[in-house]
Amino acid sequence: MLGKIGLEEHFAIAETLGDSEKFHPPGVWPALSRNLLDLMEIRLREMDENGMDMMILSLNSPAIQMIYEPQKAVEIAKKANDEMAEAVARNPKRFRGFAALPMQDPDAAIMEMHRAVKDLGCVGVLVNGYSQIGSPEKYVYLDDPMYRPFWAELEKLDVPFYNHPREPMPCNDKQIEGHPWLAGAAWTFGVETAVHTLRLMCSGLFDEFPKLKYILGHLGETLPFCIWRTQNRIEKEARGVPAKRPLPEYMAKNMWLTTSGQFRTAALLNTMMEFGSDRILFATDFPFEEVKDACDWFDACSVSDNDRLKIGRENSVNLFKLTGL
């Protein structure tokens, strides 16, 4: 029997570890940092204890995306991908990887993507939202025209792209002023990644590259709940959006949604009602979430006998289909 495969499971290297620290209070950091750096014992034990056959590894956030010197971003991305590849080589039956990419230099990102997929065996790429480029104050979203060649290469290479959360630009901080508990995964990460995804859809990206495979975590960062309304208002307000098709069509055709950090049946059902269980991929968000919490919920979760709403074994098969794992 095929066990579960966890898609969004993070690690860190020495150079990127500190990036995750600011989102967590000192009390929880020792355990988190230890788990982020471990690519062996702790991780395998967690998996064994909870019926997770395989983890798809990816770097922590924002990591590469905040290294504003392009050359350094390239160097650290390579190092992270190499370390990940070594972990996969040590346990090829238990680990695979989604590559980190130095989006500060689109040509270098293309080269590193090729190297990671073809030489290192990565089954996808994971980018932490916008990149800071040249200076910490210059933020570039992935709908910027300079990334069109990257998306063209990604489509040709036919591997999935995971748009993973990072913190919004500092100009957005006033909205949660006085409420530090809303920073990060509790709230602002999801908004940032949702709006980034809306930018990509609205820009016409998926018209230009209709075969892109795009993954969102956290059951789609609220988009399954509200994309009908967003589309309805965009149509009614008729402001000349470049996208040629209704946004829910791109979500149905180009997107896959993972359960990372969203172990909630009502939200899962909403997502499956919109896009079908074929588009649901299992994920934990380890070590920020517990493998046990994700697995206990997922194993017990039974929402329907209907084919379109089935979950369980199928959601790991989905990942095989998506990545050619």
Added chain:
Amino acid sequence: MLGKIGLEEHFAIAETLGDSEKFHPPGVWPALSRNLLDLMEIRLREMDENGMDMMILSLNSPAIQMIYEPQKAVEIAKKANDEMAEAVARNPKRFRGFAALPMQDPDAAIMEMHRAVKDLGCVGVLVNGYSQIGSPEKYVYLDDPMYRPFWAELEKLDVPFYNHPREPMPCNDKQIEGHPWLAGAAWTFGVETAVHTLRLMCSGLFDEFPKLKYILGHLGETLPFCIWRTQNRIEKEARGVPAKRPLPEYMAKNMWLTTSGQFRTAALLNTMMEFGSDRILFATDFPFEEVKDACDWFDACSVSDNDRLKIGRENSVNLFKLTGL
């Protein structure tokens, strides 16, 4: 048979009409502005044609909340409430109202709330998010300590408070730069109102005033989808949030959610699975949405025979229970 009651149905007075114009392209504005100003023929015809017995009227957005001179805010709020009361008096079987409030001056807001409820017969109040106070650049959210006496009075008066969307502060604009179609109801309104509601819950407001009745439009501005995750992360990150209870408990106990602008069954089901159909209130968001679209969807929508998930006649009865209409 009891027909539908639409809870979030807007009008404008001459002084506030222009506030809605910037969120809509010139092509749709003539019809919208005509419908906003009409408190008679157009509205009643829409209602008659679609089985809507009653509309609960409320002012457009941001209206009072953007009038940064407190004295002027008081004056315009009174005028709007008076004009609304006249419309209700002309058609008492078809209209009721939620009062606009000049939150720029909390004492004046309390006085106007009393006048609106006791003298004018308003069945609730509706505020468009944060207020600009003293200058256009000073934005004050409703979790500010200066509003605690207002919330105390609201609880005593036992009428519901509708937190209605407005645009985020300008400092947030960069997140959608180059994508004007994401401004307003398509995206940024909902984020703004969701985060405002999170601020209120996190501040301990509902611990201090446990009987507050708080309404959100658009099926809860994505919160039913993601509140489990927000709570999960707030707990895990342990940053000392003042709220004494888990946020989903406040939502279940203090909140009601309307269908305004969210005519989507999967999202409705998610919301009902979390909070029960008792907390769903029917609403259109007229004239920004069509009464026909809301009613056709709602009348056809059948999600379950289970009591907790029933919709239809019950959702208008809910409003009677909530407002003592």
